[in-house]
Amino acid sequence: MQLEERKQLRQTLRHRRRSLSAKQHQRAAVQLLKRLKTQAFFRTAKHIAIYLPNDGEIETNPIIQWCWQHNKQVYLPVLHPLAHNRLWFVRYRPRTAMTKNKYGILEPKMPFRFIRDARRLDLVLMPLVGFDADGGRLGMGGGYYDRTFAFIKQHNVNRPKLIGLAHELQRVDTLPIAAWDVPVVGVATDEAIYLN
Ligand SMILES: Nc1nc2c(c(=O)[nH]1)N(C=O)[C@@H](CNc1ccc(C(=O)N[C@@H](CCC(=O)O)C(=O)O)cc1)CN2
Numbered sequence: 662m663q664l665e666e667r668k669q670l671r672q673t674l675r676h677r678r679r680s681l682s683a684k685q686h687q688r689a690a691v692q693l694l695k696r697l698k699t700q701a702f703f704r705t706a707k708h709i710a711i712y713l714p715n716d717g718e719i720e721t722n723p724i725i726q727w728c729w730q731h732n733k734q735v736y737l738p739v740l741h742p743l744a745h746n747r748l749w750f751v752r753y754r755p756r757t758a759m760t761k762n763k764y765g766i767l768e769p770k771m772p773f774r775f776i777r778d779a780r781r782l783d784l785v786l787m788p789l790v791g792f793d794a795d796g797g798r799l800g801m802g803g804g805y806y807d808r809t810f811a812f813i814k815q816h817n818v819n820r821p822k823l824i825g826l827a828h829e830l831q832r833v834d835t836l837p838i839a840a841w842d843v844p845v846v847g848v849a850t851d852e853a854i855y856l857n
């Protein structure tokens with residue numbers, strides 16, 4: 662897919678997810694948790710990276726609360742202060758002090774003590790703009806997740822498991838894969854779980 666086409670699709674899908682009402686967002690988030698709870702990859706994971714929603718992304722609060730209640734460790738992405746467009750994953754607890762990053766997304770304020778190596782996460786629940794049923798994922802365009810998890814493809818490892826979270830209305834027929842794309846092994850939405 663041409664760059665211009667990717668950009669267009671991003672705009673359309675971002676607009677679509679932002680147009681959901683507060684009530685629809687809340688309902689979708691509850692449905693999403695309900696579906697995730699049926700999945701072994703979620704129930705068995707102990708160290709789980711997730712995100713705080715931005716720009717109409719499917720909300721994650723019910724999942725985070727459930728994880729805390731079930732003694733799972735939760736991590737959030739923090740923009741790496743030095744490495745270009747890479748992420749750190751930092752422990753998130755109920756009283757973690759937060760600050761906004763340059764995109765206006767909340768992240769833990771004093772990350773240094775609580776960073777966990779990306780290779781030692783069990784499960785990464787990733788934000789996405791668009792997805793297809795074959796593991797194709799379109800992100801916000803920064804390449805943050807692709808760079809941070811490039812090692813999965815390079816070394817052919819199966820940890821962490823990458824699962825996208827999305828509203829069903831973010832699904833498209835096919836997303837051509839770019840050379841640097843790290844495919845997700847599945848996507849969970851408010852309506853279904855797509856596993857590859
Ligand atoms: N909730 C959430 N957190 C996340 C991500 C994400 O997609 N969702 N990221 C996943 O990578 C990273 C941040 N990546 C982002 C990349 C671009 C924009 C963004 O809004 N870009 C603007 C234009 C650029 C600007 O304002 O400087 C835009 O496209 O409107 C936001 C986050 C880390 N944290």
Ligand SMILES: Nc1ncnc2c1ncn2[C@@H]1O[C@H](COP(=O)(O)OP(=O)(O)OP(=O)(O)O)[C@@H](O)[C@H]1O
Binds near residue numbers: 802
């Ligand atoms: N492993 C990598 N090494 C170097 N550059 C990369 C890597 N992965 C992605 N990029 C670059 O990042 C840019 C954005 O990639 P892309 O449009 O696929 O991002 P995205 O998947 O939508 O975003 P994100 O991963 O942040 O959600 C591209 O220009 C690409 O060349």
